[in-house]
Amino acid sequence: DIQMTQSPSSLSASVGDRVTITCRASQSISSYLNWYQQKQGKAPKILIYAASSLQSGVPARFSGSGSGTDFTLTISSLQPEDFATYYCQQSYSTPRTFGQGTKVEIK
Amino acid sequence: EVQLVESGGGLVQPGGSLRLSCAASGFTFSSYWMHWVRQAPGKGLVWVSRINSDGSSTNYADSVKGRFTISRDNANNTLYLQMNSLRAEDTAVYYCARESRSGRHFDYWGQGTLVTVSS
Numbered sequence: 107d108i109q110m111t112q113s114p115s116s117l118s119a120s121v122g123d124r125v126t127i128t129c130r131a132s133q134s135i136s137s138y139l140n141w142y143q144q145k146q147g148k149a150p151k152i153l154i155y156a157a158s159s160l161q162s163g164v165p166a167r168f169s170g171s172g173s174g175t176d177f178t179l180t181i182s183s184l185q186p187e188d189f190a191t192y193y194c195q196q197s198y199s200t201p202r203t204f205g206q207g208t209k210v211e212i213k
Numbered sequence: 214e215v216q217l218v219e220s221g222g223g224l225v226q227p228g229g230s231l232r233l234s235c236a237a238s239g240f241t242f243s244s245y246w247m248h249w250v251r252q253a254p255g256k257g258l259v260w261v262s263r264i265n266s267d268g269s270s271t272n273y274a275d276s277v278k279g280r281f282t283i284s285r286d287n288a289n290n291t292l293y294l295q296m297n298s299l300r301a302e303d304t305a306v307y308y309c310a311r312e313s314r315s316g317r318h319f320d321y322w323g324q325g326t327l328v329t330v331s332s
Contacts, residue, residue, distance in 0.1 A: 107275075140318040142258075148324075150250075151322070155316040155317075156318075161318075195258075197317035200263060201272070201274050202248070204260065205257075
């Protein structure tokens with residue numbers, strides 16, 4: 107199975123900050139990497155798929171990059187509604203493993 | 214509008230069984246692969262199982278293999294997860310999710326149904 111490791115596990119940031127979350131796969135997954143946002147008590151929501159494709163309706167302040175084993179989710183200017191937990195997921199092979207999550211909190 | 218609505222969760226004793234349902238609407242259900250993902254209280258997302266569009270192919274996480282069975286009824290637009298020999302560690306919110314046909318991501322999720330395994 108492919109292991110996905112996110113860093114950091116949590117971070118504190120202020121509105122307007124640039125935030126970067128990284129995700130590393132235990133083997134190459136090409137660009138089969140997705141990012142989800144989950145708010146407390148809600149279902150996850152897709153933000154970025156195929157490493158860098160922005161899901162329709164998702165604000166352009168979210169962006170993704172990377173290929174192979176190393177990937178990044180960037181929020182260019184953090185907004186109040188962005189405080190949530192973010193998960194990466196590989197869709198290269200089954201099982202479709204998730205990272206452990208990164209909780210973005212208000213500083 | 215795409216909707217996925219899970220049901221069937223509840224409290225069950227260790228060793229017991231439960232069947233979850235996910236009612237789909239707003240899209241051609243029979244054209245999509247579907248997945249179950251679970252989340253234990255306060256923990257992260259864990260992929261559980263997947264079924265292809267016609268139900269002929271399935272996969273499971275090692276932790277549920279041999280105990281859980283995923284199936285679908287395309288005539289009634291419903292996804293199922295039969296859970297047997299339940300353990301305390303199966304306690305979680307269970308989400309059904311649709312796999313996008315234009316990528317391999319999960320583009321729609323249900324609201325989740327809570328399964329609690331406890332005596």
